[in-house]
Amino acid sequence: MSIEAKKRIDELTDAINYHNYRYYMLEDPVISDFEFDRLIKELAALENTYPQYVRDDSPSKRVGGAVSEKFGQVRHNIPMLSLDNTYSRDEVAEFDAKIKRFLGYPATEEIEYECELKFDGLAVELIYRDGIFVQGSTRGDGVTGEDVTANLKTINTIPLKLQKNIGYIEVRGEVLMDKKGFKRLNEERLKEGSSLFANPRNAASGSIRQLDPEVTSKRNLIMFAYGTGGYSKEIIFETQFEMMNFLRAAGININKNVAVVKGISGAIDFFDGVAKKRESLPFEIDGIVIKVNDLKLQERLGEISKSPRWATAYKFSAKQEVSEITGIEVSVGRTGILTPVAILKPVNIGGVVVKRATLHNQDEINKKNINIGDGVLVERSGDVIPEVVKVISKGGNSGPFKLPELCPCCGSLTVIDGAAHRCMNELSCPCQIKGTIVHFASKRAMDIEGLGEKIVDKLVEKGLIKNVADIYYLKKGDLSGLEGFGEKSEENLFNSIEKSKNISYDRFIYALGIRHVGEHIADLLVKYFGGIEGIKSAGIEELSSRFGIGEEIGKSIFNFFRTGSNTAVIERLFKAGVSPHIVNVSAYAGYGKIAGKSFIFTGGLKDFTRDEAENSVKEMGGIVEKTVKKKLDYVVAGNEPGSKYDKAVKLKLNIINEEEFKELIK
């Protein structure tokens, strides 16, 4: 049985990897999505029962993976160089002339160049051993990068297994976020109150350097390769173009905009063609890369101060103009972030009159030393909000502008949250209040039927509600004057307000709209800490590490309960009769050893299926984890445990067998 399972796991792993390749690389699937999902499900079920047979190149490794505390360092066998930039035809011509001078060729010689897109993302190196992806790292400083293998494994355009069994190869390329994914991510971040990424490059970089690969997996990243580092001797190619074709045939993602051209005029034509289609490409590029095609010539040309002599980036010139900052406005977004915006003397940049430019945050202002009255260079590229690139001449104000310590909307003290200044008065700040109330009343939160966006707008504008607690202090008649509100609808609303007082604790916590606290985290918080008192008394470290949610979320929860106006609102909610209850408290009471404790299972159990064992833990208020992390309470090891077991031993976790587990849940 077990041998058959292993065989089927192997078959499914190979089949899914092949179909992934057809779908993502060749864009030519040969099976339906439905059939593909069926294969995935079959494999997942088998891997769950036989974790010892899960292969390193299993598609299930694309999601999740262990949460690392910090990335390890990877020294690149061959340094990852950077490129010299050129911005004009003259500069490109000079690049060509220099090459000919260096090689001793006559000026009339036409060098063969290979031209590629210059992707605007994050450089990475992928190592394949015997065709299997074994390690991935960022470029870092070119000599040493960070080990981001688990995160790179979540990217569909990075094959876990190559189509050819190559002994050893280091593939180099760029990880990008496409324009649509970037827009969607920022929309989501705006909703949940996280700071926005300034451009897709920062978003890609932030996504790859996530401590939790599960977050990376949701970011829809792509990878395009453009070269190699070291590789086994048996691999032979003579030109850059052959190298790209070799990589493509091996299953590595190579963008189709690659061309071999004759002479530098050919490269300039390629640039002009790319410039025309730049806007219609689904991802950002910032120019093209021109490379001498012949690898022997590349070797002869070598490098100079960390850039190869044989390649240059021919970049699009950004649209920039000079203007003056006449004022700085600080607005407070729906989620409490303070955003400084420069008010400019109107300036025409590439046909558009620009009057405002984002200054992003205090760090950016400090870095560029920006203040009111300064002469500045302003850039506008594509659809991106114009931004101040640098100060050209300082005005009357020395030093950088300082963001206010008090929220310009409600006057409460702001906190520094990463790069952002944030108003923590989440439950009462007028700039945040409408969004907060709509969320509070929403179906999955307090479920107050009839309290939607339009009504909330009116109630806030009329001054009838200033925070969520005010909902419970509305009086009969308050609403009757409102447009579209009759006696019946008023009565209905009061009924659902009344009904909402009896709510489960996890939904109440979720309803408070604490930044980053979605339904799942709200549920975990209640399981671990009980009610508000428990959560309130936990420190940042405990909140962050208890179930691996990380410091950003831990801090957000901690700060929320340290803001007096928030706790005052919660007290008023309780006073008004809102009484959240822990739904399963009685159920958990007898399960002292399970409730609130975290478990992970590895290997097969005799008397339970994996689902049965996990469900019994969940029913008793315990938490089932999927990845091994430092803070696990119990690792239940059955027959032939898999890699989770080895990891648990390494981390010296509490490992118990099936009998001990049975004893716990008795």
Ligand code: IVH
């Ligand atoms: S070749 C030695 N090709 O540009 C040559 N780089 O400014 C190294 N980049 O770190 C790079 N698209 O991250 C090459 N088609 C392309 C590229 C490309 C984007 C990035 C890469 C590199 C940076 C250098």
